[in-house]
Amino acid sequence: MTEAPVLLDAETRAHEHPADHRTELRLWLRLLTCTNLIESEIRSRLRRHFGVTLPRFDLMAQLEKAPAGMTLGELSRRMMVSNGNVTGLVERLLETGHLERHPHPADRRAVVVALTPIGRQMFATMALAHAEWIAELCAGLAPADVSQLMRLLGGLKSHVKEVAHG
Amino acid sequence: MTEAPVLLDAETRAHEHPADHRTELRLWLRLLTCTNLIESEIRSRLRRHFGVTLPRFDLMAQLEKAPAGMTLGELSRRMMVSNGNVTGLVERLLETGHLERHPHPADRRAVVVALTPIGRQMFATMALAHAEWIAELCAGLAPADVSQLMRLLGGLKSHVKEVAHG
DNA sequence: ATCCATTCTTTCAAGTATAAAATACTTTCG
């Protein structure tokens, strides 16, 4: 079974000697760990300080950026979650008075939801704390590290989008 | 409202002029987006190719690394999810014959679960595909980028752990 | 030997999430 060493380009080599991709796996694991650590810390602080869940905070954050409101489908796309999920989240936020519904001016299928004044006020308070928490959690990185990370993750993000949807 | 410029250390400045932390927020958003994009792509491929959910794959991946099996608590810690969550996942994997239970040799409170031969075989197949998918999704990064990212995320991870638990 | 804090698992309720099918509406084009 011994073979003479042969020069091969990268693609051929990958077919002949299937790489174990160990490095990429470790990177993915670390990326996942970082995200999970931050996310669960934020989740528990939101609950402790404001009695709010992270998905609800995220939904309100999207609406804050659209003062005129947004359709459920638009919310679903921006939050990168399923339609049915958004329906349920909106229902609960309507009950608590943070959101209000309007008919879509042009499209009778669509519903537009927007923050109520109370919801907007509530979100403003939470967003301030949230930004400080994120900064605190990222404080281990020097400013140069932050921009390095932005750049590298930007490249990763656009490549993943290509692979996934392209 | 004009003020004479004053030299302040970082902490004082943060109190006087509460920073908006825009950069850190953008970094967090991008980190989250990258993770979610990859995760949902992997999730849908696992379902399409193997009819398996990501949580179940993750659980099997932990058990693969411990041929003698593992207690539920240990699984819960390594997967960074709640105890009750693991109980449910294990139940379903027992039903499908991928896992088996043994009493813990020394501790009667604990339950040890391990992959069955079928589970191990199944996981081996999936793990191979999974590693290739991750490598494909990371292919946008040069090898130097990968190690840069590893280093930067490593720093972030340890700092977050300190802030969260320390 | 008994108490007690801790650890391990299960259970429960509420909430979050997906996928797939169903329903309702709009636009386009014949």
Add this chain to the structure above:
DNA sequence: CGAAAGTATTTTATACTTGAAAGAATGGAT
């Protein structure tokens, strides 16, 4: 106009997840 194609939302079913509480077992201290 009216059918077809496409878009928007809801519904349904199932699965995942957490947080909290409860029960069983352990190990150490008295």
